[in-house]
Amino acid sequence: MEKLAKEQKTSYSRDAMRRLRQNKVAMASVFILLFISVMCIIGPYLTPYDYAAVDTSALNQAPGAQHIFGTDNIGRDLFARIWMGGRVSMLIGLLGALVVTVIGVLFGGISGYFGGVLDDIMMRIVEIMNCVPYLILVILISLIVGQGMGALIIALAITGWGSMARLVRGQVMQIKEQQYVLAAQALGAGPARVIAKHLIPNIAGLLIVEITFDIPVFIFGEAFLSFIGLGIQSPGTSWGALAASAQQLLMFYPYQIFFPSLFISLTMLAFNLLGDGLRDALDPRLRH
Amino acid sequence: MLKFILKRLGYMLITLWAVITVTFILMHAIPGDPMSNLARNLPPQTRANYYAKYGLDKPVAEQYVIYMNNLLHGDMGESLKYPGRDVKKEILRYAPATARLGLQAIAIGLVFGIVLGIVAAFKRGKWPDYVVIIIALLGVSVPNFVLASILQFVFSVNIPLLPATGWGGFAYTILPSLALSASALAVYARIMRASSLDVISQDYIMTARAKGVSSLSLVWNHVIRNAILPAVTLMGPMIANILVGSFVIESIFAIPGIGSNFVMSIYNRDYTMIMGMTIFYAAVYMLAVLLVDIAYAAIDPRIRIYGSRQ
Numbered sequence: 001m002e003k004l005a006k007e008q009k010t011s012y013s014r015d016a017m018r019r020l021r022q023n024k025v026a027m028a029s030v031f032i033l034l035f036i037s038v039m040c041i042i043g044p045y046l047t048p049y050d051y052a053a054v055d056t057s058a059l060n061q062a063p064g065a066q067h068i069f070g071t072d073n074i075g076r077d078l079f080a081r082i083w084m085g086g087r088v089s090m091l092i093g094l095l096g097a098l099v100v101t102v103i104g105v106l107f108g109g110i111s112g113y114f115g116g117v118l119d120d121i122m123m124r125i126v127e128i129m130n131c132v133p134y135l136i137l138v139i140l141i142s143l144i145v146g147q148g149m150g151a152l153i154i155a156l157a158i159t160g161w162g163s164m165a166r167l168v169r170g171q172v173m174q175i176k177e178q179q180y181v182l183a184a185q186a187l188g189a190g191p192a193r194v195i196a197k198h199l200i201p202n203i204a205g206l207l208i209v210e211i212t213f214d215i216p217v218f219i220f221g222e223a224f225l226s227f228i229g230l231g232i233q234s235p236g237t238s239w240g241a242l243a244a245s246a247q248q249l250l251m252f253y254p255y256q257i258f259f260p261s262l263f264i265s266l267t268m269l270a271f272n273l274l275g276d277g278l279r280d281a282l283d284p285r286l287r288h
Numbered sequence: 289m290l291k292f293i294l295k296r297l298g299y300m301l302i303t304l305w306a307v308i309t310v311t312f313i314l315m316h317a318i319p320g321d322p323m324s325n326l327a328r329n330l331p332p333q334t335r336a337n338y339y340a341k342y343g344l345d346k347p348v349a350e351q352y353v354i355y356m357n358n359l360l361h362g363d364m365g366e367s368l369k370y371p372g373r374d375v376k377k378e379i380l381r382y383a384p385a386t387a388r389l390g391l392q393a394i395a396i397g398l399v400f401g402i403v404l405g406i407v408a409a410f411k412r413g414k415w416p417d418y419v420v421i422i423i424a425l426l427g428v429s430v431p432n433f434v435l436a437s438i439l440q441f442v443f444s445v446n447i448p449l450l451p452a453t454g455w456g457g458f459a460y461t462i463l464p465s466l467a468l469s470a471s472a473l474a475v476y477a478r479i480m481r482a483s484s485l486d487v488i489s490q491d492y493i494m495t496a497r498a499k500g501v502s503s504l505s506l507v508w509n510h511v512i513r514n515a516i517l518p519a520v521t522l523m524g525p526m527i528a529n530i531l532v533g534s535f536v537i538e539s540i541f542a543i544p545g546i547g548s549n550f551v552m553s554i555y556n557r558d559y560t561m562i563m564g565m566t567i568f569y570a571a572v573y574m575l576a577v578l579l580v581d582i583a584y585a586a587i588d589p590r591i592r593i594y595g596s597r598q
Contacts (some may be wrong), residue, residue, distance in 0.1 A: 133570075220431055224532075250445070267576075
C-alpha cells in the first residue's frame with residue numbers, strides 16, 4: 001500500500017517535471033535565472049577591480065573594454081558592483097521567501113487545522129496587517145531593526161507572511177474535510193502526523209508556485225527600500241541601491257541605471273514566468 | 289445596504305485605532321528615542337526643553353494617551369526636524385498633488401487595463417493578444433522606479449516633450465501618472481483577459497450573438513458587466529500599490545506630494561511626521577477599500593444579500 005502511494009507520488013512529480021520541461025518559456029526562465037545566479041557567484045572575480053575600490057582617475061566612465069559596465073561617480077567598477085549587488089538582491093529574494101513560507105505554513109496550518117477561537121484571533125491579526133499597505137509596514141519595521149541584509153530580510157519577512165498564511169489556511173481547511181484525512185484520524189493519527197503526512201504533501205505544489213511568485217516581490221521590496229534610502233548602505237550594494245544612485249545621474253550618465261534595471265527586471269520577469277509555468281505544470285486539473 | 293455600510297465603517301474605525309496603536313508602539317520601539325539623534329549636539333538644558341516640548345519626558349503610556357487625545361481633536365503634533373511645522377497642515381498641503389497623481393494613475397490603469405484585456409480576449413491567439421500579454425508581463429516585472437527613469441529619459445531628455453521634474457500644469461502629471469499606473473494596468477489587463485475569456489465561452493454570449501447583437505453592445509452589456517467582478521476585488525491591492533508607489537515616483541519627479549515628503553521624513557528620522565503620514569496613508573487606504581467593497585456590493589446583488597444576512 002505504502003509502495004503504491006510512493007509510486008504514484010513520484011509519477012505525479014515526474015509528470016509535472018515533464019510538463020515543465022515542455023514549456024519553452026519556463027525553461028528559458030530557468031536558464032536566465034541559472035545564468036544570473038552563476039554570474040552573481042563568479043562575476044566579481046571575473047574583473048580585476050574590487051567592487052568597493054575607489055578610482056578617482058576613472059569617474060563615470062562609459063562601458064568599454066576597461067570597465068565592461070563602466071564606473072560610477074566615485075570610480076567604482078560597475079561590473080563588479082552589479083554582481084555583488086546581485087548576490088544581495090537574490091539572497092534577499094530567496095531567503096525572504098523561505099522565511100515567509102515557514103512562518104506562513106506554520107501560522108496558516110495551525111489556524112486552518114484547529115479552527116475556532118485560535119483561528120479567529122490569528123486571522124484578525126492578519127487582517128489588521130492587511131489594513132496597512134505592505135511596504136509602509138516594512139518601512140516602519142526597518143526603522144526599528146536597522147539596515148543591512150539581515151535586517152532587511154527580517155523587515156520584509158515580519159510583514160510579508162500574511163498572504164501565505166491565508167493561502168495555507170484556506171487549503172488546509174479544504175483538505176482536512178477530505179475523507180482520507182478522516183480515515184487517518186480514525187486510525188489514530190495525531191495532528192502532527194496528519195499535517196506532515198497528508199496536508200503538507202497536498203499543498204506542496206501550490207506552495208512551490210507561491211514561493212516562485214514571492215521571490216520577485218521580495219527582490220522588488222529590497223530594491224524599493226534601497227531606493228528610498230532604507231536598504232543596503234554603501235560600500236555594500238544591491239540592484240536597488242545601484243539603480244537609486246544611478247537615478248540621480250540619469251541626465252548625464254544614463255548607462256549607469258541600465259544594468260541594475262535590466263537585471264532587476266529580467267530576474268523578476270523570469271521568476272514570474274517560471275511561476276506561471278510551474279502553476280500550469282503542477283495544476284492537477286490540467287493533468288488529463 | 290445602509291446597515292452593511294455602517295457595520296463596515298465601525299469595523300474600519302476599530303482597525304484604524306489598532307493601526308494607530310501599533311504605529312505608536314513601533315515608533316517608540318526604535319532604539320534610543322525619537323529625539324536622541326536630532327538633539328545629540330544640544331546643551332543639556334535645551335535638550336530637556338525640547339523633550340518637554342514634545343512630551344517625550346513622560347512615560348510612554350502617558351504619551352500614548354496624550355497622542356490619542358490630540359488625534360481625536362485633529363492634532364497630529366509638530367515636526368521634530370522642523371519645529372513649527374504642523375504635521376496635519378503639512379499633510380493637507382501636500383495631499384492634493386498625491387491625490388491627483390493617484391487618481392489619474394488609477395483611471396489610466398483601469399481604463400487601459402480593461403480595454404486591453406477585453407481586446408486580447410476577443411483576439412485570442414492573434415497578435416493583439418500577444419502584445420497585451422507582453423505588456424502585462426512587463427508591467428509586473430519592471431519596477432515602477434525603473435519605468436519612471438525610462439519615461440523621464442525618453443520623453444524629457446532624449447525627446448524634450450514633457451517636463452522632467454517639478455509640478456505645474458497637466459503636462460507635469462503625465463509621466464508620473466503613467467509610471468504609477470503601469471502595474472495596475474498590467475494586472476488589470478491580465479485579469480480582464482482571463483475573465484473575459486471565461487465570459488465569452490458562456491451560452492448567453494452565444495445567444496446574444498445569435499440574436500444579432502453588435503460587437504460593441506455585446507462587450508458593453510454582457511462582457512464587461514460579468515467579467516469585471518474579479519477585477520473589482522483587485523482594486524484594494526492596486527490602491528495600496530499606487531499609494532506606496534507614490535513614494536518613489538514623487539521623489540524621482542520631484543513632486544511636492546505626501547509620498548516624497550514621507551521619504552524625506554524617513555531620511556530625517558522625523559518621527560512625528562512619519563507617524564502622521566502613516567496614519568493618513570492607512571486611513572486613506574482603508575477608506576478606499578471600503579468604497580471598493582460598497583461598489584462591489586452595488587455591482588453584484590448576490591454579495592449585498594449575502595452581506596446583510598450575515
